[in-house]
Amino acid sequence: MAAIDTGDTAWMLISAALVLLMIPGLSFFYGGMVRVKSVLNMLMMSFGALALVLVLWVIYGFSMTFGSSYADAGYLGDVSQYFLLNGLDNTEAVIGTIPATVFIAFQGMFAAITVALISGSIADRAKFGAWMVFAGLWATLVYFPVAHWVFAFDDFVATTGGWIANDLGALDFAGGTAVHINAGAAGLALAFVLGKRIGFGKTPMRPHNLPLVMIGAGLLWFGWFGFNAGSAVGSNGLAGLAFINTVAATAAACLAWIAVEKLRDGHATSLGAASGVVAGLVAITPACAAVDTSGALLVGLVAGALCALAVGLKFKFGYDDSLDVVGVHLVGGLVGTILIGFVGVDTGLFYGAGTEQLVKQLIGAGAVLAYSFTVTLILGKIIDLVIGFRISQDEELSGIDLAAHAERGYELTDNTFGGVLNSSKGA
Amino acid sequence: MKLITAIIKPFKLDDVKAALEVAGITGLTVSEASGMGRQRGHVEVYRGAEYAVDLVPKVRIELVVDDAQVGSVVDVIVKAANTGKIGDGKVWVVPVESIVRVRTGESGTSAL
Numbered sequence: 001m002a003a004i005d006t007g008d009t010a011w012m013l014i015s016a017a018l019v020l021l022m023i024p025g026l027s028f029f030y031g032g033m034v035r036v037k038s039v040l041n042m043l044m045m046s047f048g049a050l051a052l053v054l055v056l057w058v059i060y061g062f063s064m065t066f067g068s069s070y071a072d073a074g075y076l077g078d079v080s081q082y083f084l085l086n087g088l089d090n091t092e093a094v095i096g097t098i099p100a101t102v103f104i105a106f107q108g109m110f111a112a113i114t115v116a117l118i119s120g121s122i123a124d125r126a127k128f129g130a131w132m133v134f135a136g137l138w139a140t141l142v143y144f145p146v147a148h149w150v151f152a153f154d155d156f157v158a159t160t161g162g163w164i165a166n167d168l169g170a171l172d173f174a175g176g177t178a179v180h181i182n183a184g185a186a187g188l189a190l191a192f193v194l195g196k197r198i199g200f201g202k203t204p205m206r207p208h209n210l211p212l213v214m215i216g217a218g219l220l221w222f223g224w225f226g227f228n229a230g231s232a233v234g235s236n237g238l239a240g241l242a243f244i245n246t247v248a249a250t251a252a253a254c255l256a257w258i259a260v261e262k263l264r265d266g267h268a269t270s271l272g273a274a275s276g277v278v279a280g281l282v283a284i285t286p287a288c289a290a291v292d293t294s295g296a297l298l299v300g301l302v303a304g305a306l307c308a309l310a311v312g313l314k315f316k317f318g319y320d321d322s323l324d325v326v327g328v329h330l331v332g333g334l335v336g337t338i339l340i341g342f343v344g345v346d347t348g349l350f351y352g353a354g355t356e357q358l359v360k361q362l363i364g365a366g367a368v369l370a371y372s373f374t375v376t377l378i379l380g381k382i383i384d385l386v387i388g389f390r391i392s393q394d395e396e397l398s399g400i401d402l403a404a405h406a407e408r409g410y411e412l413t414d415n416t417f418g419g420v421l422n423s424s425k426g427a
Numbered sequence: 428m429k430l431i432t433a434i435i436k437p438f439k440l441d442d443v444k445a446a447l448e449v450a451g452i453t454g455l456t457v458s459e460a461s462g463m464g465r466q467r468g469h470v471e472v473y474r475g476a477e478y479a480v481d482l483v484p485k486v487r488i489e490l491v492v493d494d495a496q497v498g499s500v501v502d503v504i505v506k507a508a509n510t511g512k513i514g515d516g517k518v519w520v521v522p523v524e525s526i527v528r529v530r531t532g533e534s535g536t537s538a539l
Contacts, residue, residue: 204478206471265472275474311474324474 005097011235012102018226019109023050023116025219029274030120032212033323035205037399038124039409045119048128049135050112056139057108058085064144065107066157074163077148081158095157096233106230107151111143114179120323121187122194125396128404130389134379138186142375143178146368150178170364171344171357173242174231176286176337177368184330185372187321193380194390196320198397205322210270217274221250224281228288242288246281249288249300253280256304272308275328279307282332287340295343303335330369337365428523428536429497433488434462434516435508440486446507447490452500454539455490466514485516491523493536 027046031039053061060079063086067077082088085104093100115135122131150172152161164170164177172178197205207213228246232239257276258268283303284296291299311327314320321327341358342348349358383389390396395403402408435443440457447455461482468481492500497520504518528538 204480206478207473261472261475265475265477267472269472269474271473308475312476315476327474 002094002097004094004099005234007235008096008233009098009102011239012098012106012230012233015226015230016102016106016109018223019106019113019230020050020223022220022223022227023047023109023113025216025223026113026116027216028212029216029220029278030123030323032209032214032216033207033271034123035399036208036409037401039208040401040405040407041126041128042119042123044128044405045126045131046116048132049115049119052132052136053112053115053139053143054108056136057111058104059083061111061139061144062104062107064140065111065147066152066161068158069148069152069160069162072160074149074161074167076145077152077158098233103157103233106226106233107147110151110175110179110227111139111147114143114175114183115139117179117183117325117329118186118190121191121321121325123322124197124400125194125390126400127387127389127391130383130387133387134190134383134389137379137383138376141379142182142186142372146182146371147178150175150364150368164364164367168360168364170337170360171290171340171347172286172337172364173289174228174285176282176333177364180282180285180329180333181337181365181368182333182372184326184328184333185369186376187325188319188330189373189376190380191314191319191321191326192377193384194320196318197322198393200320201315201318207271210274213274214270217277221277221281224250224285228285232289238289244293245284245288245291245296248293248296249284249303250277250280252297252300253277253283253304253307256301257308260305260308275311275324276304276308279303279328279332282329283336283339286333286336287344290340290344290347292345295339295345295348298343299336299339302339303332306335307331334365334369337361428491428493428526428539429520430489430491430523431497431500431504431518431520433504433508433518434460434485435488435504436510436515437484437486439508439510439515440488443488443504443507446503447500450500450503452490452492452503455488458487458489460485460487464514464517483514491526491539493539 023046027043031042034042060083063079063082064077067081070076070078088100095103115138149162149164152165154161154166224246225243229239229243232242254273254276258272261272262268280300280303283299287299307328310331311324338361341361342350344357347353347357349355391400391403462485463481466483468479468483471478471480501518509515526538527534
């Protein structure tokens with residue numbers, strides 16, 4: 001059994017915690033963008049997904065993702081192999097150069113945030129219970145298998161891993177396909193299942209708290225260093241390369257987004273700056289270990305500009321992807337994944353390596369997109385038919401926070417206008 | 428007695444309040460308001476989606492004064508709130524039937 005490297009272990013412990021922090025960060029990023037009456041529901045969709053997916057992860061998710069492929073086919077890991085982290089939940093087991101427990105914790109955060117990302121497309125209108133049912137089933141039917149395809153390398157955890165990582169050989173360092181294209185395609189499908197918010201495209205749906213959006217974007221960027229540089233699964237040069245590319249691309253994307261806004265709309269907005277940051281982070285995620293500095297800057301610039309344009313598509317085509325999961329995560333994920341085929345050092349078209357890697361990238365991206373969209377659409381429709389996915393019109397108009405959680409996000413005055421304590425349950 | 432209601436630009440509140448104090452007015456009520464008039468609103472843009480915001484933030488001042496003071500108080504407000512630009516607001520006066528001071532039960536002009 002390989003020896004534990006303490007430096008690697010320390011960095012991966014920190015990385016796991018950094019990726020965890022992205023989820024409250026994401027919930028602030030999303031929460032600030034909705035109206036006052038739905039801020040808590042937006043936060044709760046992320047926190048609910050986080051709690052549920054992590055429980056599923058330690059029970060069977062890790063095994064479905066990193067267990068040996070059934071029939072060596074590369075589609076799904078063996079559920080029984082590491083069920084309840086069998087054989088790994090001790091102080092001795094090692095994966096790579098770090099304790100198995102640390103690797104499991106780190107990868108579990110990826111599952112949780114991918115599910116949370118989807119919630120942005122169905123703001124203001126999804127039953128909380130239906131969302132939680134969806135979150136658990138989607139993690140099981142879509143994330144765990146797709147993460148197996150992309151993240152399970154042969155002979156790293158189990159002997160046989162996933163088809164995209166091993167057979168196809170598409171490059172996805174930290175999850176452009178498994179996380180962002182996956183969540184983006186699912187967000188699009190769910191926007192179709194739930195339909196538009198009442199008044200979409202007519203009444204103003206202005207972000208109620210842009211400073212909260214900026215805090216969220218800042219926390220996401222901070223946590224993303226764990227996401228990308230942590231994906232080196234070691235404290236080494238690869239982590240450093242991923243780190244600096246996560247700096248360069250994100251900054252470039254932020255500039256590109258606000259430049260597009262300045263030219264098109266007349267003003268550089270704070271929401272644009274925050275969105276540009278996230279678009280850059282998304283796009284550099286798959287590419288952060290495959291490109292050099294010029295490649296990272298290009299990925300960032302293209303992602304920032306394209307995503308700034310893509311967020312307008314929902315009005316053109318009439319689907320209500322409320323917080324632009326498609327425009328930012330699907331488009332950004334595609335940009336980063338596909339650009340590897342052009343600017344990937346030694347493998348890309350611009351390096352004279354031909355189109356071989358580009359084709360692999362396209363197949364990987366297309367497969368994840370198609371699988372996620374199709375399964376999500378079917379799953380969403382079934383949930384809608386069986387328990388109903390959407391709150392009532394009255395509840396939506398008066399606000400989902402009250403309807404789903406019996407709370408309001410802000411109490412900024414002592415003038416409560418008629419509040420009285422009825423009863424107090426609990427100990 | 429008359430109720431004077433003034434709708435003014437929010438940043439003029441301090442000037443108006445100071446001028447009223449100099450004029451001997453000791454009590455008034457202020458609330459935030461939104462309104463539309465000849466002043467156009469503004470445009471806000473969020474991820475490229477443009478919203479025309481046509482209700483403009485204003486401050487509403489209300490005070491009840493003795494009949495004899497009405498003319499001078501209105502003049503004081505109008506002078507202090509004036510910027511000469513569109514959107515300066517309006518001041519109007521309506522009669523008040525009765526008034527009571529809650530603490531003492533006094534009524535009429537002694538409650539002012």
